Amino acid sequence: MLRSLALLIAFVLASPAHAASAGDAAAPQESWTVIHAGTLLAVPGKAPRSERSIIVRNGRIESVQRGFADPASVGGGARLIDLSDSFVLPGLIDAHDHITAKPGRDKRNWITTKTDADRALYGAYYAKLTLKAGFTTVRNIGSDGLAIYALRDAIKRGLVPGPRIQAAGSFITTTGGHGDRSTGFRPDLFYGIDHDGICDGPESCMRAVRYQIKKGSDLIKVMATGGVNSEAQTGVGQHFTDAELEAIVTAAHALGRKVGAHAHAAGGVNAALRAGVDSIEHGAFIDDESIRLFKETGAYLVATLSVGDHVLQIANDPNSPMSEAVREKAREAIPTMMDNVARAYRAGVKIAFGTDSGEPEHGRNADEFLFLKAIGMSEMDAIVTATVNAADLMGLADEIGTLEAGKAADIVATAGSPLDDISELQRIRFVMKGGTVYKNK
Numbered sequence: 001m002l003r004s005l006a007l008l009i010a011f012v013l014a015s016p017a018h019a020a021s022a023g024d025a026a027a028p029q030e031s032w033t034v035i036h037a038g039t040l041l042a043v044p045g046k047a048p049r050s051e052r053s054i055i056v057r058n059g060r061i062e063s064v065q066r067g068f069a070d071p072a073s074v075g076g077g078a079r080l081i082d083l084s085d086s087f088v089l090p091g092l093i094d095a096h097d098h099i100t101a102k103p104g105r106d107k108r109n110w111i112t113t114k115t116d117a118d119r120a121l122y123g124a125y126y127a128k129l130t131l132k133a134g135f136t137t138v139r140n141i142g143s144d145g146l147a148i149y150a151l152r153d154a155i156k157r158g159l160v161p162g163p164r165i166q167a168a169g170s171f172i173t174t175t176g177g178h179g180d181r182s183t184g185f186r187p188d189l190f191y192g193i194d195h196d197g198i199c200d201g202p203e204s205c206m207r208a209v210r211y212q213i214k215k216g217s218d219l220i221k222v223m224a225t226g227g228v229n230s231e232a233q234t235g236v237g238q239h240f241t242d243a244e245l246e247a248i249v250t251a252a253h254a255l256g257r258k259v260g261a262h263a264h265a266a267g268g269v270n271a272a273l274r275a276g277v278d279s280i281e282h283g284a285f286i287d288d289e290s291i292r293l294f295k296e297t298g299a300y301l302v303a304t305l306s307v308g309d310h311v312l313q314i315a316n317d318p319n320s321p322m323s324e325a326v327r328e329k330a331r332e333a334i335p336t337m338m339d340n341v342a343r344a345y346r347a348g349v350k351i352a353f354g355t356d357s358g359e360p361e362h363g364r365n366a367d368e369f370l371f372l373k374a375i376g377m378s379e380m381d382a383i384v385t386a387t388v389n390a391a392d393l394m395g396l397a398d399e400i401g402t403l404e405a406g407k408a409a410d411i412v413a414t415a416g417s418p419l420d421d422i423s424e425l426q427r428i429r430f431v432m433k434g435g436t437v438y439k440n441k
């Protein structure tokens, strides 16, 4: 018995699989790819160039060259990806996503019947849809429970396909505020649904922020004001006090986390900007003072026109389950949001691309480009919001957002030029993330 066990151990130790896992095999294999780009928009905001080659080594961009490089000249048995008939640009970034959230009108049913495990599995499915739509990175700005961290880490390890995820944890919100998910339910049944982001008073809020970071948050999402699409009968004005907002930002920044503030009414937007948040999400009712503060602080406006359109459609559907109070808020806020984003754009406020997918369908993220076009944004500027600007907002400008030497090989392509027709971005034909091809048709 002992002898056979010893033999078994000897066999296992000698097997090739064991040798590989022990790390004593040869150095990891070099992987080289040459991409021939018919037209290349390497740095959105600068002019595209025709006939360029992107050399990718081990998932990173080694160089960008003029002309179509011969793979044999690169060495390492480089493979060729022929996109000589395509328009090639950096992988797209959605800076306002909820990738574990199920879209649909049955939110209350979802909240009360689904577990964290459901969120993880649905999230894996939505992550794949999002990646195939050309979005190689998302800023997941608020998600209950722990599923989002498991999904983020599994994608990073290559266990499931999906975009890179920068994840906020639970919303930081006041008791009964937008984001307190138990609002509107019978208190004896549902009080305390995912309540670890609910806080009142500066100390309580600092603790809530630190607790999100303890769980794994890469950034903090705060509900600075009320929201349109929630049953809380507290309007869209400022919810947190100035002192609470300052405490939240101080606690987050001290631990190296940025803060994105959901905010609608101008008073709440401006209080959040004065407290030092890094972005305002939605910002339906921004005013001249908001625009001044945006420019003074350098904060981004994450315009989420997709969710505006989505919520307005539900509000205008008499058969939808939306309450009259929410319908009224939506009819007032959404058209104003379109006007105000246009105003902010004309005034030179920095805008980052966001959709609020999870309310609208996942994988339709590129619809936002059409809304940006509709408010008067140029095609190039719209692409900048979803690449250079979103990367900067996320603190990932050294890693993603442009196709330059040293950056991650996050690369997408369309048939025609999105600079001529922005809807090309709704028909992404090629997706590479970190050097791995996820779509090529």
Ligand SMILES: [Zn+2]
Pocket (backbone or CB within 6 Å): 096, 097, 098, 141, 142, 356
């Ligand atoms: Zn959102």
